[in-house]
Amino acid sequence: MADSQSLRLVFASATLHSRFTEYVAECLHSRGFSAISPSTLDFLSALDCGINYGAEIARRLQVSRQMVSKTVKELCQVGYLEQREGVGKQKQILFTEQGERLMSMARLVLADLDQVFIERFSEAQVGEIISQLEALTSLLTTDKELG
Numbered sequence: 554m555a556d557s558q559s560l561r562l563v564f565a566s567a568t569l570h571s572r573f574t575e576y577v578a579e580c581l582h583s584r585g586f587s588a589i590s591p592s593t594l595d596f597l598s599a600l601d602c603g604i605n606y607g608a609e610i611a612r613r614l615q616v617s618r619q620m621v622s623k624t625v626k627e628l629c630q631v632g633y634l635e636q637r638e639g640v641g642k643q644k645q646i647l648f649t650e651q652g653e654r655l656m657s658m659a660r661l662v663l664a665d666l667d668q669v670f671i672e673r674f675s676e677a678q679v680g681e682i683i684s685q686l687e688a689l690t691s692l693l694t695t696d697k698e699l700g
Contacts, residue, residue, distance in 0.1 A: 562689070588632075593633075596610075597652070600634075604647060633649060
């Protein structure tokens with residue numbers, strides 16, 4: 554049976570995503586953000602900079618509203634998020650100053666990684682890898698029936 558390139562790509566991209574979030578979480582943890590984890594980063598990366606709502610976050614992450622509510626409550630307790638009264642029953646979910654510092658530091662860690670990748674490969678190669686991954690993503694997003 555022939556190896557599937559698509560299967561290899563799925564595993565490679567999942568591993569890459571895991572390594573990115575693990576690396577960034579480790580760096581943030583060492584810089585004083587003790588409540589951060591890879592799963593916390595995944596959750597926080599789904600939030601917009603301004604006002605967020607639980608239902609939108611749940612749709613984006615494809616999880617239940619209950620899971621979002623539980624995670625938001627935990628992140629409020631550690632000081633990364635806050636909730637405010639919104640329209641109707643929906644509460645607004647926003648980053649606190651500490652949460653904004655966390656996300657800013659995460660972006661700096663990623664910028665440092667950019668330099669590592671560029672030094673190891675080249676800016677052009679890194680750009681080409683990104684373009685190819687975006688093209689594959691687009692193909693799977695727009696072509697529901699590929700075969």
